[in-house]
Amino acid sequence: MALWNRDWKLLLASIIGFLLITILAIYEDIFMLIFGFTFADLLGRAKSKWHIASGILGMAVMFLIVFLATTNSLALVDSQVLVPMMIIQLVFPILIYFVEKSKNLQNELTDVNTQLVQQEERQRIARDLHDTIGHTLTMIKVKTELTTKLIDRDPSSVKQELNDILATTRTALKQVRELVSDMNFVSLQTELHHCQQLLQSANIKTTIHNHCPKIVLSSVEETMLALCVREATTNMLKHSLAQNCHMQIHCRTRQYTIAIQDDGIGLEQKGLGNGMNSMKERMRVLQGDALFEDNTKTGTKVILSIPIQDGKEPPS
Structure with a gap:
């Protein structure tokens, strides 16, 4: 009692x-x-x-x-x-x-601190929504109202306005993805370093060469690429039997490319698994592509590429 x-x-x-x-x-x-x-x-x-x-x-x-x-x-x-x-x-x-x-x-102090952190995070998200999505949606609203008025007055200009609305809508969609990605952000550089340590712990000698370190990626681009690098590393550990791995980052013809090459047994008779399909899906979301080249003598090469956004090209 x-x-x-x-x-x-x-x-x-x-x-x-x-x-x-x-x-x-x-x-x-x-x-x-x-x-x-x-x-x-x-x-x-x-x-x-x-x-x-x-x-x-x-x-x-x-x-x-x-x-x-x-x-x-x-x-x-x-x-x-x-x-x-x-x-x-x-x-x-x-x-x-x-x-x-x-x-x-x-315990009460810990609970209060947790609530304060959560409140600050809510305020940050609300501020980001107001400053980004709110502004973009306002532009869509104004453009739509203008298009409605032009239908009768100047039908020839309606197509251009609709194209502008479509472009603004895509911008809003991208902003939403970036906001969501910020909540689950994965750093590309951190992931590359982690994968290098993981491969080396499995006795796979790994080198990384970044030829365009000044390129600034959006959070969603960086997260998607980091997840693809993680998936490629996992596949290499499971199936490749490789001893060496080379990772290179290039920026050519307005394309940001990550190439991951190993000297393992290749992809023969394995086909495209769920991991490779997910990499393709992630790159497709970014209007990029994921290519897989394999050879039983030279190993497997994974090439991840996405377009470089305006204003992010490396200095000439």
Whole structure:
């Protein structure tokens, strides 16, 4: 009852315990009072301060009764031990109470900090939606209203306006993807480094050459490429039996390309598995492509390519 309840039942159980300890201390051994520490610890976990105070009072009465009943047989050495024991037991519930209160406050503080972090994240997402998607949707609304007016006045201009609306819609879709990707962002450089360590731990010597480090990719592009590199590395570990791997990043003819070459047994009789299909799907989303070249003598080569967006070309 004392363990399961922290209300009046705990106090009642403690009082009963003090009564039993009193009887045992008087008729068996006075040092049975040491079991009072058990109930002193439980009392400190009570929810009500009045219950704790009442329990301490009951504990003091227990010691008083035992001392009065055993005064004649109580040796000097025993009294020197029992008095400190009594003081410690009387203070122990208060100490436990403050320890428990400190733990509860720490848990509440952790919960509050978690809520603050979540609130800040919500505000960031709301701000991003307002600054990006909201502006783009406003442009679509204005363009649509203008097109509606031009249908009767200037039908020849309607096609151009519709093309502008289509382009703006694609921009909005891209912004949505980037916002979602920001929430699940995977760094390409971090993933390349991780894959290099993973391959080398499997005794596959790996080299990485980035020939265009100044290219800045969008978060969705970087995440998609990083996931494809991860998939290619997983396939290599599972099937290639390779000893060497070379990864190169190039920027040619407005294409950002990652080439992953191993010297394993190739893809013969394996076909395109789910991993390769997923790489193709990810590259297709970015208007890019994933190519797979295999040869039983030279190994497998995975080529991931996406178009370089305007303003992101490497300096000449």
